[in-house]
Amino acid sequence: MRDDKGIFYRIDWVLVGLYLALVFIGWLNIYASVYNETHNHILDLSQKYGKQLIFIIAALFLALGILIIDPKFFSQFAWFIYGFFLFLLVLVIFSGREISGSRGWFAIGGFGIQPAEFAKMATVLALAKYLSALDVSIARFRSLVIASAIILIPAVIVLLQHDTGSAIVFLTLVIVLYRAGLTGFIPLAFILFPILGVLALVLPKLMMAGVLLVAAGIFYLFSNKRFHSVVLISLVFLGSVGFVFSVDYSVNHILQPHQRNRIHVLLGQDIDLKGAGYNVNQSLIAIGSGRFFGKGFLQGTQTKYNFVPEQSTDFIFCTIGEEWGFVGSALLLLLYLGLFTRIILRAERQRSRFSRFYGYGLASILFFHFAINTGMTLGLVPVIGIPLPFISYGGSSLWAFTILFFIFIRQDSYRYDLV
Amino acid sequence: MKRIYADRKYIIIGFFLLIGLLYLARLFYVQILVDKYILSANNNVLRYVTQYPARGLVFDRYGKLLVYNEAAYDLMVIPRQVKNPDTSVLCNLIGISKKEFVNRLQKARNYSPYRPSIFEAQITRDNYGFLEEKLFLFQGFYVQPRTLRKYTYPVAAHTFGYIGEAGPDVIEKNPYYRAGDYIGINGIEKSYEEILRGKKGMKIRVFDVLNRDKGSFRDGKYDTTSVAGTDLYSSLDAELQEYGELLMTNKKGSIVAIEPQTGEILCVVTSPSYDPNLLAGNIRKKNYTKLLQDTVFVPLFNRALMAIYPPGxxxxxxxxLVGQQEGVLFPETRYGCPGGFPLGNGKMVGCHPHPSPLDLNGAIQVSCNTYFCRVFKTIIEKKTYGNTRQAYENWRKEVMSFxxxxxxxxxIPGELNGNIPTPAYYDRYHGVNRWRAMTIISLAIGQGEIGITPIQLANLSALISNRGWFYTPHLIRAIGKTDSLNKAFGTKHKALVDERYFDVVIEGMANVVTGGTGVIARIDSIxxxxxxGTAQNPHGKNHSIFLAFAPVQNTRIAVSVVVENSGYGSAWAAPIASLIIEKYLNRSVKRKDLEERMINGNLINGKLENEGRQGNILPD
Structure with a gap:
């Protein structure tokens, strides 16, 4: 037993350091994005940076609390926590407050709490718990269905709150399933279908069908025997062609108008810079005007003067891009990539399946948020309003990410205790 | 526990890194490779606010202020900030209809919902007073100070010209001007534009997304201050100009007075004219159209520079002068006058009764047609030139040297050439070698194709009083300071006639006034x-012309007066010229009866009362 040295000697200080660095960068840029000469005291609670400082302090207490809880608590109470947050997710639909079109907030005093943020943590716990059970193998259909249900139930409820962005985040947990043994074709499909969808909107459909036919033929001729099923390949082919032909209809008839506009903007088919394209264009202007070294702390003109909307929450990356330039943005990108890689590598070193799957869940959620959020500000991904982990302004997201993160730190810290 | 899928971590990490790399490349592209974003960024936040300098003032030759600036206000609108104002109140304040209000707002919105547009230009200070009290009611509206040209005396409109917003053609050609800038469009305002306008300054302000001013850019490091325009000292005598315009009330014609020693124009009157204040500010367009459409008075036509009359x-x-220079005429040359100059085809150039024969002095005094037809004939038929064409060419050169x-x-712009016909013209009209002195004899008495402008006539008078030279007439004597003379007009032009030939002409001209055709112009003290001169006019009554200078020795003023359709030169032009001289030299006019008769004479609408016959000496 190496327990004698105490918890603070056994946690991964590299991860904690990355966490603290990101939180600090976040606060600094929130300060910059709402900076105003008349309110510049960092504890001014009428300003976002003042509130965020309170959130950060509270988050650190939460982290500390998690670190002193018995690590077994989380695996043992996983189902309970999952159930509790599912309940809250349903409850919020009926008694929550509506903020910018989605019914996902509880009003507690002056603050709003968004249970969807915490539900991600609960879902990761439940999924890890389920997959760590000895009788579960993802190769079995039954297990796959249950695991999928664990992911999809909260996603569907969040969708009912009209919060599409948060709902999509749950789908990223397919990475955990993949690590647990799911065939690679499913996550591949998750990547390929959006690409196929984009191409379907841009290119002629018959040409697409032709290309798919050739792809199916090549696959049939060159793949190994295991997938050598004419029926399966034909089904996938037909499905893809059907998908290609239905994308247009879906985009134009099923999606909400604002979602449709965002897709048109992304594809460059909508150049109305005062309408749907405004956010992304302003975001690119802000980032692009930062050039190599940036304009300097508090010197950003685009973000400071509110040209970029939602700049302290969803578009916080603009402030970083504008004031810290390519150097600062690239450094932040590397910090994130370092964080994800470190989490995966630490997860692989876990002796408990629960901790490992939990680690993968954590990395997937963080990565997805990061990829969608920065991709959106860079005009690579449609505008989906989800926060940049640890950096964006907001109590719910910071606390939820902190809890999600420190549960893993806690699990990791006692990995040697397991036999 | 077998970890069969452990290697999948590489695929997952690889995928993360791939996306990261893609984003890094995108960052590199957006932040370093392309320029358009930084340009848009500046466009977003920086507003270049022009600092308009005060336009230069114009003073008269005695230092009286003629043209100055008054504060005016442009009502600006930022459409996005407009919040359901009580439109009827605002409409009443600036005098527009509700429909017009909606139109203008839409026009401004089409330009930009965030940026200011001019809603109503150049509201005068008086009207601004009412507006200012209520302006707080109308969100999204504010006023921007501009200047309005004002004129102390409502005279010399054509001379001053006017200013207006620079048009697209100007903006395209000259990078100094931007939309909304003023530029001189006519008169002094145009020809001295670069001196009067000064230099615009530029303040760079930072604006946020709601177009709120967030202060100066980099503490004003890149701001430039405006430089006020330079003042001009005009040669005009404001009182004389005013007096001249008064005398020309209800008459068509012009008065030009020049100081012969300097070429400085003392007054330049064209009539009918208009009040220059009519073409200043937001009333300009409306009034300009009105003036333009007035085909009876043609007030925009500057007769002093643009009307071409036969000089008679x-x-x-x-x-x-030319006759003497050519050696075919001497002061003592005498020609008899049998009541006209026979043209050889049974017709003759008529002349009025006068003593005969006369010498040169006497011929000028009574303006004998016969005498000068003979002079002209001898010049053109002078043997040394070989043929008519050459003799004429030489004659024309000498005439144009005047x-x-x-x-x-x-x-100031707008001046016309007039016309001393070219030999080629006569070749075309009569055929080569088919014209002689007798063919073009009407030139001798200033009739026929010859045409000159009132300013040329005044300059001729100045030239004669100077005995053969002149400075180009000009309106601006000094720039910036009273003693920094306008360098553009320092060149002496010499006539091709020697000084000594002028004495007899000047003597003759003095006799014209003391006992000749122009006795009405006599002034006791001067x-x-x-x-x-009487210019025949095929379209109606003759134009009355008079050319004068005074005093005869040490001349200080040379004048030309043309009064259209008013008969003989002695009828209206001579008394008016005489009053102008008296006014300028004595600063007041004693001959009140004459003055009153001249002012009240209505030659446009009224009946002509005075045919101008004085005593037994007929005019010309």
Missing amino acids: STFKLVDA GLGKKLGID TVGGKT
Whole structure:
């Protein structure tokens, strides 16, 4: 037993350091994005940076609390926590407050709490718990269905709150399933279908069908025997062609108008810079005007003067891009990539399946948020309003990410205790 | 526990890194490779606010203020900030209809919902007072100070010209001007534009997304201050100008007075005219159209520079000078006058009764047509030139050296050449070698194709009083300071006639006033030299012309007066010229009866009361 040295000697200080660095960068840029000469005291609670400082302090207490809880608590109470947050997710639909079109907030005093943020943590716990059970193998259909249900139930409820962005985040947990043994074709499909969808909107459909036919033929001729099923390949082919032909209809008839506009903007088919394209264009202007070294702390003109909307929450990356330039943005990108890689590598070193799957869940959620959020500000991904982990302004997201993160730190810290 | 899928971590990490790399490349592209974003960023937040300098003032020759600036206000609107104002109140304040209000707002919105547009330009200070009290009611509206040109005396409108917003053609050609800038469009305002306008300054302000001013950019490091325009000292005598316009009330014509020693224009009157204040500010367009459409008075036509008249008998002075220079005429040369000059085809150029024969002095005094037809004939038929064409060509060169028949180059735009016909013209009209002195004899008495402008006529008078030279007439004597003289007008132009030939002409002109065709121009205290002229007008009554200078020795003023459709030169032009001389030299006019008769004479609408016959000496 190496327990004698105490918890603070056994946690991964590299991860904690990355966490603290990101939180600090976040606060600094929130300060910059709402900076105003008349309110510049960092504890001014009428300003976002003042509130965020309170959130950060509270988050650190939460982290500390998690670190002193018995690590077994989380695996043992996983189902309970999952159930509790599912309940809250349903409850919020009926008694929550509506903020910018989605019914996902509880009003507690002056603050709003968004249970969807915490539900991600609960879902990761439940999924890890389920997959760590000895009788579960993802190769079995039954297990796959249950695991999928664990992911999809909260996603569907969040969708009912009209919060599409948060709902999509749950789908990223397919990475955990993949690590647990799911065939690679499913996550591949998750990547390929959006690409196929984009191409379907841009290119002629018959040409697409032709290309798919050739792809199916090549696959049939060159793949190994295991997938050598004419029926399966034909089904996938037909499905893809059907998908290609239905994308247009879906985009134009099923999606909400604002979602449709965002897709048109992304594809460059909508150049109305005062309408749907405004956010992304302003975001690119802000980032692009930062050039190599940036304009300097508090010197950003685009973000400071509110040209970029939602700049302290969803578009916080603009402030970083504008004031810290390519150097600062690239450094932040590397910090994130370092964080994800470190989490995966630490997860692989876990002796408990629960901790490992939990680690993968954590990395997937963080990565997805990061990829969608920065991709959106860079005009690579449609505008989906989800926060940049640890950096964006907001109590719910910071606390939820902190809890999600420190549960893993806690699990990791006692990995040697397991036999 | 077998970890069969452990290697999948590489695929997952690889995928993360791939996306990261893609984003890094995108960052590199957006932040370093392309320029358009930084340009858009500046466009987003920086507003270049022009600092308009005060336009230069214009003073008269005695230091009286003629043209100055008054504060005016442009009502600006930022459409996005407009919040359901009580439109009817605002409409009443600036005098527009509700429909017009909606139109203008839509126009501004089409330009930009975030940026200011001019809603109503150049509201005067008086109207601004009412607006200012209520302006707080109308969100999204504010006023921007501009300047409005004002004129102390409501005179000399054509001379001053006017200013207006620079049009697209100007903006395209000249990078100094931007939309909304003012530019001189006519008169002094145009020809001295670069001096009067000063230099615009530029303040760079930072604006946020709601177009709120967030202060100066980099503490004003890149701001430039405006430099006020330079003042001009005009040669005009404001009182004389005003008096001249008064005398020309209800008459068509012009008065030009020049100081012969300097070429400075003392007054330049064209009538009918208009109040220059009519073309200043937001009323300009409306009034301009009105003036333009007035085809009866044609007030926008500057007769002093643009009207071309046959000079009539005033041209005999030129005959006298050129004849002497050519050696075919002497002061003692006498020609008899049998009541006219026979043309050889049974017709003759008529002349009025006068003593005969006369010498040169006497011929000028009574303006004998016969005498000067003979002079002209001898010049053109002079043997040394070989043929008519050459003799004429030489004659024309000498005549044009008097500043006739071509633009003098005065310092406001619009001047016309006039016309001293070319030999080629006569070749075309009569055929080569088919014209002789007798064919073009009407030139001798200033009739026929010859045409000169009132300013050329005044300049001729100045030239004669100077005995053969002139400075180009000009309106601006000094720039910036009273003693920094306008360098553009320092060149002396010499006529191709020697100084000594002028004495007899000047003497003759003095006699015109003391006992000749222009006795009405006599002033007891001042010696005056003058010459009457009557320009035949195929469209109606003759134009009355008078050319004068005074005093005869040490001349200080040379004048030309043309009064259209008013008869003989002695009828209206001579008395008006005489009053102008008296006013300028004595600063007041004693001959109140004459003055009153001149002012009240209505030659446009009223009946002509005075045919101008004085005593037994007929005009010309």
